[in-house]
Amino acid sequence: MPGSKTPIYTALAANLLIAATKLTAAFVTGSSAMASEGIHSLVDTSNEVLLLLGLRKSQRPPDEKRPFGYGKELYFWAFVVSLLFFALGGGFSIYEGVHHLLHPEPINNPIWNYIVLGIAFVFDGVSLITALREFNRQRGDTPFWKAVKQSKDPSTFVVLFEDSADVIGILLAFTGIVLSQVLNNPYLDGVASILIGLLLTMVAVFLVRESRSLLMGESAGKAEINEMILMIESDDATLSVVSSQSMYLAPEEVIVQLRVKFKPDVPSQEMVIVIDRLRTEIQQRYPHFRHLLVEPV
Structure with missing residues (x-):
């Protein structure tokens, strides 16, 4: 059976709450980077739901139609999650950043952005620590990157890399907002949004490749x-x-x-x-x- 579902439930609860606060703050302040982060959290929320769906479907017992069971359902839904992470997370963030560069607007009430990003950093940090602990439990003494390549449980490493992108994305959004305010340059907020989109795209490409490999069928060690x-x-x-x-x-x-x-x-x-x-x-x-x-x- 796959590893513990705790990292998925933790990430789901964190992303759902954070998405609502980020999007509210983006609406109030007009921050492009904050809007990108809100979209990012919404995508992450849907991803956790799809991973839980894949876990549930993969545990169905064998039947006449699927004599070897439904285990590959998890790999299929992990592949779908990776594609969504690429198309919705990376694509929308880059689009939002380009739009802000073409139509720059100053950030209003930036204090709300800082409050929301601080709260999000705490929740996403807790979610990342939970996912990392579960992954470390599974990998044992195996080196980190080797364990990632060898892992056959996408429900663990997908959440781990999503949470990592969340934390780094928050730092990018915070930097963009601060520089935009200090230098009185609204373009920097758009640049931060594009950087967040590029980050999500790179993570998504990695997850797509790993999930596709599992879906196609990897051999035993x-x-x-x-x-x-x-x-x-x-x-x-x-x-x-x-x-x-x-x-x-x-x-x-x-x-x-x-x-x-x-x-x-x-x-x-x-x-x-x-x-x-x-x-x-x-x-x-x-x-x-x-x-x-x-x-x-």
Whole structure:
């Protein structure tokens, strides 16, 4: 099963409240950067809803239509979230910034922007810490970027990178508003909005690439496959593993197909017993190898 849903619920609650306050502040002050941040939080809110939907759908039991279950629903919805992050978050923020550069307006009552950004920074910071703790729990001693590349649970790393973009976006918006006010240059507010859009676009491209890879089907870890092959070839009844194929169907669900060459003197009835025994031993060691298909050669 995927990791804890706590980071998603935390991000959902934070983004929903922050989006309302940011958009209200943008309406009152006329800040382009604040409007971009409000749109950003709205997109994040919808993203958490879609991730929760994907988690729920992925946990449906197998049936005649989907004999291997619905685990890839999570990967599909994570891919949709990544596209929304790109199109709505990055695209709208860049559009808002360009519009402000073409039609600059001074920021009114900037104190409201500072108050809202301060509140948002606290909530988004708590959400980021929650997501980071969950990701660190899952990765253990694995280096951070290696764990990101190897992660098969988008419900964790998507939220982690969204929250990171939130915090950095708030700092960009704050900087743009301060410089715009101090230098009496409304164009800087638009520049901050564009920078926020570029930040969201870069994060979205990364998430799209990772989510697409999971959706297309990633194989199990090479070390696990090699250890499994060694277990099989160490058995007295087998000679070698001719071929092996694997694919993640969900964060903790892998399908593995093996072609195993048995010794010539092993009767077919005994092969069945050996295969059942090997399947039990392998799944005890690697419980995420849920579907283990062995074809005797």
